[in-house]
Amino acid sequence: MLPGPKENRFFADFDKMNPVEPVLNIAKTYQGQKPMAVVSGGSRAVVGRILKNLQIESLFQERVCAEDTSRGKPFPDPFLRAADLLKVQPSQCLVFEDGEAGIRGAQACGMGVVRVAQDFSLTFWTGLKRKI
Numbered sequence: 001m002l003p004g005p006k007e008n009r010f011f012a013d014f015d016k017m018n019p020v021e022p023v024l025n026i027a028k029t030y031q032g033q034k035p036m037a038v039v040s041g042g043s044r045a046v047v048g049r050i051l052k053n054l055q056i057e058s059l060f061q062e063r064v065c066a067e068d069t070s071r072g073k074p075f076p077d078p079f080l081r082a083a084d085l086l087k088v089q090p091s092q093c094l095v096f097e098d099g100e101a102g103i104r105g106a107q108a109c110g111m112g113v114v115r116v117a118q119d120f121s122l123t124f125w126t127g128l129k130r131k132i
Contacts, residue, residue, distance in 0.1 A: 019054050020120050023096045027059045035086040037062035039078045039095070039102070044068070062086055074101035076109035083109075096122070 027036060037060055040047045044065040051057045062085040069077040076090075083090045095106035098116040106113045115123045 017050065017053060019056065020098075020116055022120055022122055023116060024056065026096070027056070031059050035062075035088055036060050037064060037082040037086055039064045039073075039082050041066050041072050041078075041101075072101075073099065074104040074108070076105045079106050079111055080109050083111075 030036065038047060038051065040063070042050075042065060044063065044067060047063055047065050048057075051060070051063075062082055064078045064082045064085070066072055069075075069081050071077045079093070079095060080090060083093055090109045090111050093106075093111040094114060095102070095111050096114045096116055097103050097106060098118075103113050103115060112124070117123065
C-alpha cells in the first residue's frame, strides 16, 4: 500500500518522533524472553518505517497491521491474530495500548491491558485501575 496524503504529512515530521520510554524499557527488558508483537491500525509500510526510524524493529517478532485482518480495533481480531502468530494463548497476553478502541479489542479477547496515557503513565486494567 502506497502512502497517501495523511501518511506523507506524518512522515514530514518523522525526525521528531520519539518512543514511549516506559513501554520501550519494558520491551527491551523482555526482549528474547517473552514473545512480543506490534498491533497497529496503521499500514504495514507506515509501521515498518516507524519501527525502523526508532531502531526497534528487532524487539518484536511479529507485526499485525491494518491489512492483516478484515476487522480492526475495537474488534479483537488483530489481537487474536498476534497471539496466534506468537503461539500464545490470549489470556497469557499483556497489551500496552493508548487508544480506547484498542483497549476494548484487547479486553474482548481476554487479554490483560496496560493503558498508556498521554503523559506516558501506565495503568494496569483488571476491572480495578492501578498505576504502575
